Amino acid sequence: MLTLPLELEREFWQEYREYEETKNMRYVTSVERIGIEKGIEQGIEQGIEQGIEQGTKQGLIKGIDLGLKLKFGDSGMSLLPEIKAIADVNVLSNILDAMSDDKPLRVYATVETLQQLRQIYQPINE
Numbered sequence: 430m431l432t433l434p435l436e437l438e439r440e441f442w443q444e445y446r447e448y449e450e451t452k453n454m455r456y457v458t459s460v461e462r463i464g465i466e467k468g469i470e471q472g473i474e475q476g477i478e479q480g481i482e483q484g485t486k487q488g489l490i491k492g493i494d495l496g497l498k499l500k501f502g503d504s505g506m507s508l509l510p511e512i513k514a515i516a517d518v519n520v521l522s523n524i525l526d527a528m529s530d531d532k533p534l535r536v537y538a539t540v541e542t543l544q545q546l547r548q549i550y551q552p553i554n555e
Contacts, residue, residue, distance in 0.1 A: 482518060489521040496528035501543060508543060512550065520550050 433441060449455050457465070493512055497505035515521055527540045527549055540546045 485518050486516075486521060489518060489525055492525045493521065493528070496525060500528050505543060508547065511547075515550055524549050 490513055494506075494509060497509060512521070512524060515524075524546065527546060530539055540549070
């Protein structure tokens with residue numbers, strides 16, 4: 430491998446940049462290419478994760494919507510705007526579980542009132 434003196438290296442890179450500008454093209458080094466590929470992979474992974482979480486949230490909201498209608502009727506629908514604002518899918522899952530009568534293992538007992546349901550996502554300590 431040939432190492433240029435510092436002044437010649439600077440001169441080389443200056444001429445190289447000028448050449449790129451005249452050709453309207455830029456050389457992408459293998460290190461840059463690897464960095465770009467890793468960035469794309471990370472972006473895809475994050476997009477997939479966000480898509481899955483968004484889909485899970487939408488499914489839970491639909492289940493909660495139906496549960497509110499069936500268990501509490503029209504009065505239950507008053508909680509839906511508050512519940513839709515919840516971003517945490519674990520909290521949404523707990524809300525849905527608390528409305529279900531047939532789950533043997535649950536975090537919360539089956540709720541019987543809207544106030545009990547609200548306490549799941551708005552604890553008294555808040």
